[in-house]
Amino acid sequence: MERRYNNVSFGLGCLMKPRYFPALGVCLLFSVVLAGADDQKAPSLSGHLSKQDRMDIIRTFTQDLVYIRAAFPMGKTGLSVKDGAVSPSGAQLQQMMAMWGPAVKPGDQAMITRVTFKNDRIRFEINGGPIKKQKWYQRIEVGGMGGMGPVAPSDPGANPRGSFVDLVFDHDIPDVNPVQLQGLLNPVFDFHSKSALEAYLETVPPKVKEAIQSHRVLVGMNRGMVIYSKGRAPKKDREKDGDAEYEEWIYGDPPEDVDFVRFVGDEVVRVETMKVTGQRVVRTEKEVNLQPQPSVAKGDEPDARPAGAPSLRRPGEAPDTSAPVNGSNPNVPVSPPASPPTGSGSPPD
DSSP: OEEEEEEEEESSSSSOOOTTTTHHHHHHHHHHHHHHHHHHSSOOSSOOOOOHHHHHHHHHTTTEEEESEEEESSOOEEEETHHHESOOHHHHHHHHHHOEEEOOOTOOOEEEEEEEETTTTEEEETTTSSSSSOOOOGGOEEEEEEEEESSSSSOOOOOOOOOEEEESSSSSSSOOOOHHHHHHHTTTEEEOSSHHHHHHHHHHHHHHHHHHHHHHOOOBBBBEEEEEEESSSSSEEEETTTTEEEEEEEOOTTSSSSSEEETTTTTEEEEEEEOOTTTTEEEEOOSSSSSOOOOTTTTTTTTOOOOOOOOSSSSTTTOOTTSSTTTTEEEEEOOOOOOTTTSSOOOOO
């Protein structure tokens, strides 16, 4: 709709001559109203989580069985998810896993045992959480001639490998429903897989996924991948090749094909297949690289002596090439071995 006033045309398009600036306020008013209407239609997570919504989330997720997509380290430090990114990750997560070990690994099944809300995050504890909690009656002790003892001792067979994940938001917890939460937790939890294998295959590279589905072993796989691909080995041998120790997993028995899968640490370094026809196939070249090693720049070798390093020589003194040196630093001589005391015969045993 368009109206004209003193040769000025204004409306939604708001066409007017430059000298009629009072009509500018009418245009701005229409623009603000339209912009506000568009903002109301845009879907977003906003508002505050009500008490009823919290109760619905607790009822939905507590005692829910899920499959794990990310590795959880043991200890009091769990994982956090914000904007789809999981932390800690990368080298920091690998260091924590090496120090404390895994609470759960990708493909494992876990139970969400507790859901709590705090400021800008929702915490989901799995397998009892990182700290083992006791019932009130398990803290009661009675005494007698044999000393003190608990009335109801804790179960020694209980699973101690619990952890948690924090779902973090920018400010307060918005108004979210359980279905939206499942999507936000997708980087760490799989709510829809029917088996551990289905959940695990979603966490590996496509090449590894294809090999596992066809029950093949690739050089570079880890032990978990080999187990998902071939199952647990019926035969295992530990051997030494010089100073290097390795473990060999053997699959199959003659007259079938027999696979010898060699591990050094947690990595497959060699796959040998003895076929029924007598053909021997050996693969040692890495076929999948799970943990790429950083390259060392030329001249940055760890033994190289940095420029300007302190020296024990006096100014103008040339290094003594006849003396033993410490590693690659010719300026730091190695202390000579202690000579036996003179006049005292042979050194004591």
